[in-house]
Structures are given as C-alpha cells and as structure tokens.
Amino acid sequence: MIKVQEEDFDVGQEIKNLTQENHAIGGVASFLGLVRDIASNEEISAMTLEHYPGMTEKMLAEIEAEANRRWELDASLIIHRYGRMEPGEQIVLVITCSKHRKAAFESCEFLMDYLKTKAPFWKLEETSEGGKWVDARDSDDTAASRWIET
Amino acid sequence: MKILYFAWLRTTIGKSTEEITPPETVKTVSDLLDWMPSLGENYSSALEKRDLLRIAINQEYADPEHVIKPDDEVALFPPVTGG
Numbered sequence: 001m002i003k004v005q006e007e008d009f010d011v012g013q014e015i016k017n018l019t020q021e022n023h024a025i026g027g028v029a030s031f032l033g034l035v036r037d038i039a040s041n042e043e044i045s046a047m048t049l050e051h052y053p054g055m056t057e058k059m060l061a062e063i064e065a066e067a068n069r070r071w072e073l074d075a076s077l078i079i080h081r082y083g084r085m086e087p088g089e090q091i092v093l094v095i096t097c098s099k100h101r102k103a104a105f106e107s108c109e110f111l112m113d114y115l116k117t118k119a120p121f122w123k124l125e126e127t128s129e130g131g132k133w134v135d136a137r138d139s140d141d142t143a144a145s146r147w148i149e150t
Numbered sequence: 151m152k153i154l155y156f157a158w159l160r161t162t163i164g165k166s167t168e169e170i171t172p173p174e175t176v177k178t179v180s181d182l183l184d185w186m187p188s189l190g191e192n193y194s195s196a197l198e199k200r201d202l203l204r205i206a207i208n209q210e211y212a213d214p215e216h217v218i219k220p221d222d223e224v225a226l227f228p229p230v231t232g233g
Contacts, residue, residue: 033233049232052156052225055209080232092233112233120206120225121232122157133158136229 001076002060004051006083008090018075018097025074025097029104031112037087039134045126049082049091052120056080063114067096070110071103078111080121110147117144151220155196156227159203162196171220179205180214182224204229 003009011032019025035047060078067076075097085091094111098104123134154167176185183203187194197203205212206225218224 050157050160051232052154052206052209052227055206055225058209116233117230118211119232120156120227120230122228123231124157133228134231136231140233 001078002057002064003077003079004053004056004060005079005081008081009079009093011090011093014077014079014093015095018077018095022074022097024099026099027101027104028095028097029101029108030093030095031108032090033092033112035085035087035089035091039125042125042127042129042132044087045128046084046086047126048084048124048131050122050124051080051082055120059119060115063111063118066114067107067111071096071098071107073098073103073107076107076111078115080115080119082121113140113144113147116140151218152223154223154225156225158228159196159226163192177217178214179207179212179216179218179224182218183214202228 011030015028015030019028037044060080064076064078067073073096077093077095079093081091092115094108094115096104096108096111117140125132125134151170152167153170155163155165160166172182172185176182183197183200187197204227207216207218208223
C-alpha cells in the first residue's frame with residue numbers, strides 16, 4: 001500500500017492495520033525516517049518536501065511491486081509525507097511483513113534504498129542563511145546499486 | 151507540450167509548469183534540452199548542469215534519446231532527495 005500525504009502518521013496503528021487480519025505474518029520490519037536538526041554542520045530549523053504528484057505514487061507503487069516480486073511478503077506499506085516539517089517530525093515509513101524475518105528485513109532495506117534514488121521528492125532545508133536545496137548523495141546511489149540483479 | 155519543473159529548476163526558471171511548442175527539429179529529450187536555453191537567461195542558467203538533470207516523460211524516467219511527442223507530459227528535475 002502507498003500513501004503520499006501531508007499529515008503525520010501513527011507507526012503503531014499502521015503496523016496493527018497490516019497485521020491484525022493476517023496471522024500468517026510472523027515478522028514485521030519497519031524503517032522510520034525523521035527530520036534531523038543538523039545537516040552538513042548547519043542547523044536546520046525546518047524542511048520542506050516537494051514532490052511530483054502522480055509520478056510519486058507511480059514510482060512508489062513500482063518499487064513496492066518489485067519488492068513483492070523479489071520477496072515473499074504478506075503485506076507492505078510505504079508512507080511518505082510532503083510539505084513543511086520541523087526537526088523530530090516523521091517523514092517516511094516503510095513496513096514489510098512476512099512469515100520469516102529475513103524477507104521482512106531485506107525488503108524493508110531494499111524499499112528504502114530504491115525510494116531514496118527513484119521517488120521524485122526534493123528536500124529544501126531552512127537554515128539561518130535561508131532555504132537550501134539538498135544535494136543528492138553518491139552513497140545513496142551506491143546503496144541502491146547493490147540490489148541490481150545480475 | 152506540457153512541461154513541469156521541480157526543486158531548484160523550478161525556482162531558477164521561475165515557474166512550475168508551462169505549455170511549450172518547440173520547433174519541429176526538436177525530436178528527442180536531448181534536442182529539447184539543446185533548444186531550451188534559447189527561451190531566456192533563466193532557462194540557460196537552469197540548464198547549465200544539464201548532465202545532472204533527470205527527465206521524466208509521462209511520469210516515467212526517460213533517457214536523452216527518448217523521442218518526445220506534442221501531447222507528452224515532460225518533467226525536468228534534479229536528482230531526487232526524499233526518504
């Protein structure tokens with residue numbers, strides 16, 4: 001399931017929603033991304049996430065379908081927020097549910113690595129010197145490239 | 151065709167979307183990026199780092215050789231930084 005939304009979310013409730021009707025699930029892995037107050041040694045007062053409505057949902061659905069092709073998952077969820085957020089706020093949540101932990105752990109990491117390099121989101125950080133667009137990091141490409149099937 | 155700009159491309163060009171009609175010689179994404187700087191100084195400065203840019207045609211990533219059609223939705227944006 002894909003949710004692209006401005007509002008905050010409740011991690012516990014989201015896990016419960018995925019698991020309560022499906023008792024074949026034996027393990028749940030999750031990743032929760034938060035807004036930090038420091039980036040590149042600069043203090044951040046807030047961050048605004050811009051995205052490409054339509055393509056965002058399409059890319060996230062493709063990434064989720066790919067994870068379900070590679071691993072046997074009983075349920076999965078990606079929530080990504082957009083708009084203005086302050087340090088400590090939740091930005092992104094990935095949950096994967098499977099019979100055993102290995103598929104849940106691996107697919108959760110895969111989803112985050114792919115999301116970071118493919119989903120059309122851009123971060124604008126607010127610092128004391130004004131707004132600054134965040135540069136993409138090579139390490140994110142490296143993290144995603146290890147999942148390339150040979 | 152409809153064209154969309156995001157992040158610093160949007161702020162440099164000064165708009166998020168517009169309708170453009172490139173000349174007939176513009177066949178591919180790469181041709182489009184060659185032609186766009188002629189639209190003004192804001193376009194040429196936005197396209198200075200064109201090797202860095204990502205292109206989506208109808209909401210799917212596309213290569214520079216991708217052929218574009220008049221009713222396509224073309225999006226130009228910097229590498230993504232979500233998550």
